[in-house]
Amino acid sequence: MKFIEVKIYTSHQGVEPLTAMLMEKGISGVVVDDPQDAEELLDKKNEYEWDYIDRSLLENQEKEPVVSVFFEDTEEGRRQVQELKISVMMLKSKEMEGVFGWDADLGRLYAEDRVVDDEDWKDKWKEYFKPAKVTETLVVKPTWETYEKTGSEKVIELDPGMAFGTGTHETTTMCMELMEHYLKEGQSVLDIGCGSGILSIAAAFLGSSRVLGIEIDPDAVRTARENVSANGVSELVEIREGDLTKDVDEKADLIAANLIAPLVIQLAEPAAEHLNEGGVFISSGILTERKEEVEKAIREAGFEILEIREKGEWCAIAARK
Numbered sequence: 001m002k003f004i005e006v007k008i009y010t011s012h013q014g015v016e017p018l019t020a021m022l023m024e025k026g027i028s029g030v031v032v033d034d035p036q037d038a039e040e041l042l043d044k045k046n047e048y049e050w051d052y053i054d055r056s057l058l059e060n061q062e063k064e065p066v067v068s069v070f071f072e073d074t075e076e077g078r079r080q081v082q083e084l085k086i087s088v089m090m091l092k093s094k095e096m097e098g099v100f101g102w103d104a105d106l107g108r109l110y111a112e113d114r115v116v117d118d119e120d121w122k123d124k125w126k127e128y129f130k131p132a133k134v135t136e137t138l139v140v141k142p143t144w145e146t147y148e149k150t151g152s153e154k155v156i157e158l159d160p161g162m163a164f165g166t167g168t169h170e171t172t173t174m175c176m177e178l179m180e181h182y183l184k185e186g187q188s189v190l191d192i193g194c195g196s197g198i199l200s201i202a203a204a205f206l207g208s209s210r211v212l213g214i215e216i217d218p219d220a221v222r223t224a225r226e227n228v229s230a231n232g233v234s235e236l237v238e239i240r241e242g243d244l245t246k247d248v249d250e251k252a253d254l255i256a257a258n259l260i261a262p263l264v265i266q267l268a269e270p271a272a273e274h275l276n277e278g279g280v281f282i283s284s285g286i287l288t289e290r291k292e293e294v295e296k297a298i299r300e301a302g303f304e305i306l307e308i309r310e311k312g313e314w315c316a317i318a319a320r321k
């Protein structure tokens with residue numbers, strides 16, 4: 001189906017009167033993209049349950065606040081677009097008349113329209129996902145890109161779809177580095193919260209003889225299975241839908257868990273129970289300010305801390321049972 005997207009460029013101050021005008025006109029499905037709000041959200045992120053706000057989303061954002069609305073690409077839709085453009089011009093003249101206060105600045109109030117296919121939106125993110133050498137030996141390559149591999153590099157073919165795990169996020173990178181360091185040929189691996197399956201595939205490429213990836217989100221489970229198959233490691237890697245270790249009876253030599261601090265704390269004891277003696281627990285997705293509480297929970301579960309790596313505001317912990 002085709003839609004008409006109307007982007008209205010404004011200022012931080014202009015977002016409120018603009019969205020109020022759209023509401024008055026009964027236009028729903030309004031998308032506000034205001035860089036100032038995103039920055040404020042980053043500052044306040046500790047108030048949120050989930051720690052991840054993908055920085056690349058901020059980097060790819062428009063610098064100027066944009067309010068977007070969508071109409072079906074029909075005759076009626078086109079009429080609504082014209083009407084909306086007139087209303088935007090009227091809002092600009094109200095600003096010039098001082099209706100919002102004489103020094104109010106609602107920005108350009110420029111409306112731009114284009115016809116988009118819903119298929120275009122679905123694949124927009126793909127423009128920002130490029131092949132990347134993540135560790136000494138591991139390269140992550142989007143399935144639709146090409147890459148000239150050199151020497152001993154192992155190339156993970158990945159289509160993450162909507163699942164987390166392109167390999168570019170610091171939390172994933174640190175897990176891959178730590179796995180590369182601690183995983184020994186022929187060892188077994190449990191990947192808790194496997195997302196796109198990236199760490200499970202990495203484990204297989206690093207010499208693991210058996211990998212079990214656990215994931216709570218059924219869509220990610222489907223994606224991870226497709227990625228495992230695309231990398232030709234289906235015989236070594238099983239992806240199972242489940243909640244942390246609740247659906248796991250087996251033990252492993254290494255557990256990788258790129259989650260968030262509260263889940264890592266919750267997982268520390270079950271992780272110890274699911275590790276063979278001397279096994280390594282790699283946890284990531286931990287904001288540096290939460291490092292001490294996670295470290296404490298890991299020690300209390302009977303682990304010895306081997307190392308803590310930090311990248312940006314994130315840290316990853318490797319511990320031995």
Ligand SMILES: C[S@@+](CC[C@H](N)C(=O)[O-])C[C@H]1O[C@@H](n2cnc3c(N)ncnc32)[C@H](O)[C@@H]1O
Nearest residue numbers: 164165172193194195215216217242243244258
């Ligand atoms: C940060 S992503 C990590 C994805 C991938 N392992 C990586 O390192 O890029 C965390 C994943 O854990 C999954 N998850 C969250 N809570 C979970 C739970 N209780 N049990 C299993 N998986 C969970 C999420 O759906 C998400 O896919």
